[in-house]
Amino acid sequence: MTDKEFAQALFSPRAIALVGASGNLKKNTARPMRFMRKHGFTGKIYPINRSQSEIMGEQAYADLADLPGPIDQAFVMVASDLVLPMLEPIAKAGAKVVTIYSDGFGETGPEGMVVQNALIARARELGMRVIGPNSIGLADLHSGMILSVNAAFEAESLIAGELSLVSQSGSMMGSLLARAAARGFGFAKSVSVGNESDVTVGDIINALVDDPDTKTILLFLETIRNAAVMAAALERARAHNKPVIAYKIGRSEQGDSLAQSHTGALAGNDVAVDAFLQAHGVMRVRNLETLFELAPLAQKYLGKAGSHPKPARVAVITTTGGAAATVVDNLGLMGMVAVAPPPAFIDHMASRDIKIRETAIIDLTLAATSAQYKDLLEQLLQTDWCDAVLSVVGSSAQFHPELAVKPLVESVKSDNKPLAVFLAPEATASLGLLQKAGIAAFRTPESCADALSVFFRNRDPAPPEIATISWPSDLPKHGLLTEYEASRAFTALGLTTAKSQVIPVDQTSHQVPYPVVVKISSRDIPHKTEAGGVRVGIKDDQEFGQAVSEIRENVRKYAPNAQLDGLLVQQMEGRLLELILGYRNDALVGPTIILGAGGITAEISPDFAIRLAPVTIEQARAMIDEVRITALIKGFRGLPTGDINALAQTVVAFSKLAAISEVDIQEAEINPLFVQKDKVIAVDGLIRLG
Structure with missing residues (x-):
């Protein structure tokens, strides 16, 4: 089936079969029918139940063969052992997509995976795509097509909006919808992918790229499945200027293990997944609420803010110094700096009867009028000495919402310089007004700093394409190479190796x-x-x-x-600095390259940069800058300088291991890699082939 046919059956079904629907309102299996009638779905709904002829006042059908017309999608809510026999009648009824709520498949272990594999094999024979099993369902809030058992849809009204969510956790899908709705954020589509036995997150992203209602795509991730499909979808989203924001668990070792136990999936190396997301333009947030709070900032300014120095410079304007200090502290923790206005700008504002000082927090105090606040804000948005403007609003946001946000809403915005707002008190009404005006507003200093740091994080350009490289014909093609053999392979890539x-x-x-x-x-x-x-x-x-x-x-x-x-x-070779250069064919995201501090330093305090391989020379230079210890060969306190150009070229050449297709390179390492004044030398290395 074509992508268009898949998307139509998935998000805009004209007729749906609810297999295993119940008339008992206390059961989860009654929810999809009730939700769709409650929220105004106008398509045809066919409940399938062998023991009931009527459900919620509508005719029920004992068999799919009895339906009066074709269906586009089926939602299956029966015991796991009954799912496989249902596929053929579902296909005969016309369904192109089947969403399986039933559990007891791959998430239970090897035996369940065998059953799941058989299920998918049969669905493919029948020409159907499968969401799940173990999926809590999906929804289109614009049409009221709530094909889900998630209790979040019990709400009396749903806010239809521009965000779409793809979640590998069914329960978190509902939690995020509820949290966002409380803040006034509306959704277009939401999908729980379950076990991703067939349709993956990447497939859903690809469909959402073409969805006119979706302006920003949100991801709640536990792992990466089918990285190639996901990468292609993410690149399409980037090409269509649709921001993708992700929250992924697994930063800690325990988080990794929890992700694995939940879905039976391999969580993999989190830093490799992070490199994958960065390589394909995804903004990965650290705080859950930032997932949707970042959306207005990303929609309006992503790709427009241009280049910026490091660290990113934020001008902070407020009438409440203490609250501003909390967010400035968090900006520093996230790698940014609150920048003080230069003397020329202070003089400029003085000529406009606004007195400010050369401090990191531009505090107008409560004596300032709304007009003065608005004027200062507009002037800041036109300057070239800051990269973003952050307004911190105090208690008036809670008790005088219209007054507090008036200068923010009415100010003349910049198309290129981001404006963000942090509200110190719990001020739901003010948050709603800012949200309605399309201004990024944050409830906590942590999420505010998180959003700005993610926004200003350099995302890599589209991955480079390079020609295939030949493997030296006289070297082994399987197993562990000796160090000498590895050095010959490195030399063939263009690296300088120690004479041996x-x-x-x-x-x-x-x-x-x-x-x-x-x-x-x-x-x-x-x-x-x-x-x-x-x-x-x-x-x-x-x-x-x-x-x-x-x-x-x-x-x-x-x-x-x-x-x-x-x-x-x-x-024997001397060095100014000792580094490690590593390559790994990651189980989830494919070839990655890592540059890090060498020797015992690496064991005491990890200091490394990672990217998908191969890398460009610009990416290699960025990796060098990220490894903190390389400051020692950049003239730090008069120390000798190393050959940074040669180091960048070495990283690029080493990353071309990813372009060798004749052998399966599982991992490779140069440890140590010596940086000298006028060259870089690989001293010791290994290569392990599959």
Whole structure:
């Protein structure tokens, strides 16, 4: 079926079958029928129940074959063992999409996954797409098509709006709808994807890109399924200027495990997922409420604010200094800075009879009039010394909502400079007025800072396309490569590697200039140091002979059955800085590359940057800037400078491992990578092939 046919059956069904519908209003299976009648759905609804001929005053059908006309979608609410037999009659009734509320499938473990796989295989044979199983349903709030059992739709009225939500958690879908509605945010579509056995988050995003009612797409994620489909959908959303905002659990180790136990899915490496979202233009928030609070900011200004320095500069205007201080503190925690007005701007405002000082919080105090506040706000929005303007409103927001927000609503806005508002008190009415005016307003200082930091986070351009690279024909195509073999692969990519030579285990002569390092070379001994198989700083032939003898004895004791390829002799190299460069074919998002601090520093305080591979030279430079320790080779306090250009080129070249298709590269690492004054050298490395 085409994308258009899928979207029509999914979001705009003309006729729906409710398989397993109940007339008992206390049961969940009665809810979809009741919700749709309550909220004005005008399409045809066919309840299917073998024991009831009438449900809620409407005719019920014992069998799908008895329906008076075709259906576009079926919502299945029967026991898990009855779902598979229902697929064929559902297909014969004309359905292109079947949404399965029933649980007891892949989320229960291996046995349930076998049943789920059989279910999907049969649906594909019948030409149907499946949402779920274990899906709490979906809704179109504009049409009243509430094909869901979620209690959030018990509300007397639903706010139809421009946000659409795709959630991997059914319960959180309802929670977010309720939280947002309390703030005056309306939704267009909402979908609980359940187990994503067939239709994934990416498929829903793709359909929402073409939905005229959807202006912003919100995601509640526990994992990533079918990254290729999701990536393509996200790039379509970016091309159509539809912001995508995501909240994903799994930042902590326990969050990872909870995500896995909930759906039976692999949660994966959260930093890799973060890199995936960043690569495809998604704004990932840290606070749940920021998920919808960020939407007005993203809709109006995303892509228009232009470039900005780091950290992003925020001008904070207020009449309540204490409340402003709380949000300024959070701005700092999120990597931004509240910037003081320069003297020229202070003089400019003085000429307009408004006195301000050169402080990080521009406090007009309660003596200021609404006209003065409005004038200062408009002048700030026209300046070039700040990247955003944040207005902090005090108690008047609670008791005088119209007065408090009047200068904000009536001010002349900038098309390029974002305006945000933080209301210090609990002020629902003022929040509603600002929301109605399309102004991003925040209830807590944490969500306000979260939204601004996410907005100003640099999102990568569309992933680069590079030509396929050949794997050296004389290197192995499976398993763990020796260090020497890995260095040859790195050299083929264009990296500079330390001068080296492999000699027989019993040989004591070599051609590498002293001083040297000597290491055992064996696929059976990946951890050479633990085996006593490494000696460094060897200055002459006498020391070399002694080192070789010690290594042979240590390895014989450590791994007597190991197959030895020989000894790797490597020239000693100096460095200004030691880094790690790693590559991993992540189970969820595919090839990733990581640059981080090397040595024991990395164990004490993680310091790294990660991107999807391959990367551009601009992305490589951004990664270098993100790794804090690289400041030591950028002239920090008079220290020698390293070759940053060579480092960026090395990162780019290493990331091209993702362009090799002849072998399955599971992981690769250069550890350490030495940065010198005029070059960058790979000193030790590994490659593991599938």
